[in-house]
Amino acid sequence: MRWLLLVFAFLVWPAVADVRDADTHFFMQNMGNFKEELATAQAEGKQGVLVMFELDDCPFCSRMKANILNQTKVQDYYRKQFLIYPVNVKGDTPIVDFNGKETTEKAFSLEQRARATPVFVFFDLQGNPVTRFTGAMQTADEFLLLGRYVVEGAYKSSPFNVYKRQHKSP
Numbered sequence: 001m002r003w004l005l006l007v008f009a010f011l012v013w014p015a016v017a018d019v020r021d022a023d024t025h026f027f028m029q030n031m032g033n034f035k036e037e038l039a040t041a042q043a044e045g046k047q048g049v050l051v052m053f054e055l056d057d058c059p060f061c062s063r064m065k066a067n068i069l070n071q072t073k074v075q076d077y078y079r080k081q082f083l084i085y086p087v088n089v090k091g092d093t094p095i096v097d098f099n100g101k102e103t104t105e106k107a108f109s110l111e112q113r114a115r116a117t118p119v120f121v122f123f124d125l126q127g128n129p130v131t132r133f134t135g136a137m138q139t140a141d142e143f144l145l146l147g148r149y150v151v152e153g154a155y156k157s158s159p160f161n162v163y164k165r166q167h168k169s170p
Contacts, residue, residue, distance in 0.1 A: 019070050026069040026078065027052075030085045033096040034127070041083045042125050047151050049098075049123045050082040053089050053114035060136040061118045071140040081151050082122070089114050098127025122150045131155045 031037070034049065041049055054061040068074060078084055087095075091105030103111070112121055112129065122131040131150050137143040145164060149155060154163045 018072050020072055020075060026065075026075045027084050027086050028079075030087075030095075032094065034085075034098045034123075035096055035100045037083050037085070038098060038123075038125060038127050044083075046083055046125075047081045048083075048125055048130070049127075050078065050084045051112075051121050051123065052084070052086050053109050053112065053117055053119040053121065054086050055089050055117045058117040064118055064136050068137055068140045068143050074140050074143055077144055078147055081147060087114075089117055098123060120146070122155075131160070133160065 034051075037049055041047075052061075052064075087105045087109060089106060089109040091109075093105050095103060095105055095108060097103050097108055097111070112119075114121070116134055118134075118136065120131075120133045121129050124130050131146075133146055137146070142164070145167060146160060148167075149160050149163050
C-alpha cells in the first residue's frame with residue numbers, strides 16, 4: 001500500500017506544484033486608479049497593463065481561472081510583462097480610468113466594449129488599448145502565445161489568428 005501512495009504522489013505532485021490560485025498569483029491588487037497603474041508599469045519596466053473584464057457567474061471566466069490563469073508558467077510570464085487587473089463588467093466599484101476620469105467598473109467596461117466575458121484588453125504604457133481577445137483560451141500555451149504577440153509588438157502588423165498559425169507548435 002505504501003508503494004502505491006508513493007507512486008501516486010510521484011505522478012500527481014508535479015501537476016499540483018505547477019498550479020496556484022489565480023486571484024492571488026495572476027492578478028495584482030487593484031487600487032482603483034488605472035492612471036496611477038500606468039506610472040507604476042512604466043517605473044517597473046512592464047510592457048503595459050492587462051485588464052480581464054469578467055462577470056462573477058461567467059462559466060468561461062471561471063474556466064480561464066481554473067485551467068489557465070492558475071498555471072505558474074502563465075502567472076510568472078504575465079506578471080513579468082504586465083500589471084494585471086480584473087474588472088467586473090457589472091461592478092459599481094468606483095475607479096479612475098487611464099485618462100484620469102472617475103468612473104465605475106461597469107461604465108469603464110461599456111466604454112471598452114466589454115459586452116461578453118471574459119474580455120482581455122492589453123493597454124500600452126500610454127493607456128491605449130492595443131490588443132483585445134474575447135472568450136476563453138483552449139490552453140495555457142495559447143494564452144502564453146497571446147502574451148508574446150503583444151510583447152513582441154506583432155499586433156502592429158497582423159491579427160492574432162495569423163500570428164498563432166505562424167507560431168503553432170508542430
